[in-house]
Amino acid sequence: MRVIVVDYGAGNVESVRRAVWLAGFDPEISSAPEEVLAADRIILPGVGAAGRAVAALRARGLDEALDEAVCRRGRPMLGICLGMQLLAETLYEFGCHRGLGWIPGSVVPMRDVIGDGLRVPHMGWNSVTATDTGAMFFPGSREPGHFYFAHSYALDVRPEDPIAAATVIYGRTMVAAVRWNAVFATQFHPEKSQDSGERLLGAFFDWAP
Amino acid sequence: MLTQRLIPGLLLRGGRLAKGERFASYQDAGLPHTTARAYIAQGADEILLLDVDASRVGRGPDLDAVRAVAAECQVPLTVGGGIRTVADGHACMAAGADKLCVTMTALDRSDLITELAEIFGSQAVVLGIDVLTDDGARRLYDHRNGDMVGRDPLAWARDGIARGAGEIRLMAVDREGTRRGMDLDLLEAVRHAVQVPIVLEGGAGTLEHLDAAFAAGADGVAVGTMLVFSDNNLVKIKRYLADRGRNVRA
Numbered sequence: 001m002r003v004i005v006v007d008y009g010a011g012n013v014e015s016v017r018r019a020v021w022l023a024g025f026d027p028e029i030s031s032a033p034e035e036v037l038a039a040d041r042i043i044l045p046g047v048g049a050a051g052r053a054v055a056a057l058r059a060r061g062l063d064e065a066l067d068e069a070v071c072r073r074g075r076p077m078l079g080i081c082l083g084m085q086l087l088a089e090t091l092y093e094f095g096c097h098r099g100l101g102w103i104p105g106s107v108v109p110m111r112d113v114i115g116d117g118l119r120v121p122h123m124g125w126n127s128v129t130a131t132d133t134g135a136m137f138f139p140g141s142r143e144p145g146h147f148y149f150a151h152s153y154a155l156d157v158r159p160e161d162p163i164a165a166a167t168v169i170y171g172r173t174m175v176a177a178v179r180w181n182a183v184f185a186t187q188f189h190p191e192k193s194q195d196s197g198e199r200l201l202g203a204f205f206d207w208a209p
Numbered sequence: 210m211l212t213q214r215l216i217p218g219l220l221l222r223g224g225r226l227a228k229g230e231r232f233a234s235y236q237d238a239g240l241p242h243t244t245a246r247a248y249i250a251q252g253a254d255e256i257l258l259l260d261v262d263a264s265r266v267g268r269g270p271d272l273d274a275v276r277a278v279a280a281e282c283q284v285p286l287t288v289g290g291g292i293r294t295v296a297d298g299h300a301c302m303a304a305g306a307d308k309l310c311v312t313m314t315a316l317d318r319s320d321l322i323t324e325l326a327e328i329f330g331s332q333a334v335v336l337g338i339d340v341l342t343d344d345g346a347r348r349l350y351d352h353r354n355g356d357m358v359g360r361d362p363l364a365w366a367r368d369g370i371a372r373g374a375g376e377i378r379l380m381a382v383d384r385e386g387t388r389r390g391m392d393l394d395l396l397e398a399v400r401h402a403v404q405v406p407i408v409l410e411g412g413a414g415t416l417e418h419l420d421a422a423f424a425a426g427a428d429g430v431a432v433g434t435m436l437v438f439s440d441n442n443l444v445k446i447k448r449y450l451a452d453r454g455r456n457v458r459a
Contacts, residue, residue: 012305014279052327123332125254192283
């Protein structure tokens with residue numbers, strides 16, 4: 001299986017590469033659109049500010065390559081953190097940026113979502129709950145334990161939306177992962193979630209959408 | 210439910226670990242990556258790797274050490290010490306850091322906080338604040354020369370967050386290595402001043418000290434001395450905290 005970790009200058013690609021390696025695969029790290037098109041599994045990581053990240057994807061032609069590989073050819077993709085948020089229509093972070101538009105919705109400041117009283121960023125290990133949509137990624141339990149979150153912005157997809165694959169509670173119930181067609185994407189960091197993350201990555205590689 | 214984090218702090222000097230008291234009288238405490246591996250296996254929620262020499266001697270981060278620890282790290286890794294520029298930040302992230310901690314270098318040039326946040330996001334920028342409390346007066350401490358910095362710690366916390374930092378590593382310098390308990394008044398003051406997560410450091414010597422810090426609302430507690438020179442370990446500590454009803458990751 002050819003696994004690619006997309007490197008567009010805004011990801012913790014080394015951490016992701018190690019985690020994928022521990023899951024039993026030897027991924028390529030690349031920013032080349034043709035590598036994206038040649039891969040069997042695509043991972044879009046993301047740590048960083050939204051505006052720069054979307055600009056970097058477009059500057060390398062990766063937006064079109066991802067659209068072709070994932071949306072048209074159905075190659076499974078895992079988006080992580082910012083790699084999930086970039087799939088939204090609009091990202092309101094240090095301004096207003098146009099995302100890839102795969103998910104109908106916006107990425108908005110956490111503070112607007114949860115109100116006052118809790119610390120932002122949402123930082124640390126939080127317990128997630130799998131939905132019917134996401135059950136295949138959390139083998140064995142709908143309460144698969146704690147995953148590592150680190151984000152100041154949130155995707156405004158409702159927890160009861162059919163694409164919601166997992167939820168998390170921080171002030172209110174929020175979407176922690178989404179799935180539709182060949183896309184699975186998490187707000188948390190499986191590559192930094194120790195055993196829980198390793199199981200989830202294994203399930204992603206087993207997944208046949 | 211979001212858990213409260215227990216974070217082993219690894220102090221790096223010349224490629225090896227050190228444990229000191231008030232930034233002095235360091236003792237050798239082993240190799241960073243083998244120690245990190247043990248802590249992670251025991252349930253560390255995050256690793257904090259601080260190069261205590263870098264700023265003092267004016268060099269950049271020890272990237273070899275970052276790489277070695279990162280290779281063991283299936284949990285988040287925060288790296289601090291010697292990050293003076295965006296290029297230093299990039300080098301640390303490429304070596305496997307997940308978050309960047311700036312302390313002295315942010316005091317020297319506060320624009321650095323914004324520069325890092327605009328690239329890596331606020332959630333990846335940790336502002337380190339070293340506070341020395343003397344006779345009730347709280348002042349910022351410069352460990353490079355032992356001097357006080359003429360800024361109010363709470364004002365600096367607010368300023369640093371406004372500039373883009375997403376977390377505070379709050380060190381009570383006068384408690385460090387003393388094992389006489391954590392500075393919960395300082396924690397409360399900074400919690401009141403800012404709305405980002407706070408990792409408290411300095412003074413933990415007993416299980417009760419950690420429990421008190423979590424009860425006081427610390428989002429995380431960094432522990433060093435307590436793990437290095439005692440019979441405590443993270444498994445035992447977490448079991449104790451869970452038994453006391455604290456919300457920790459099993």
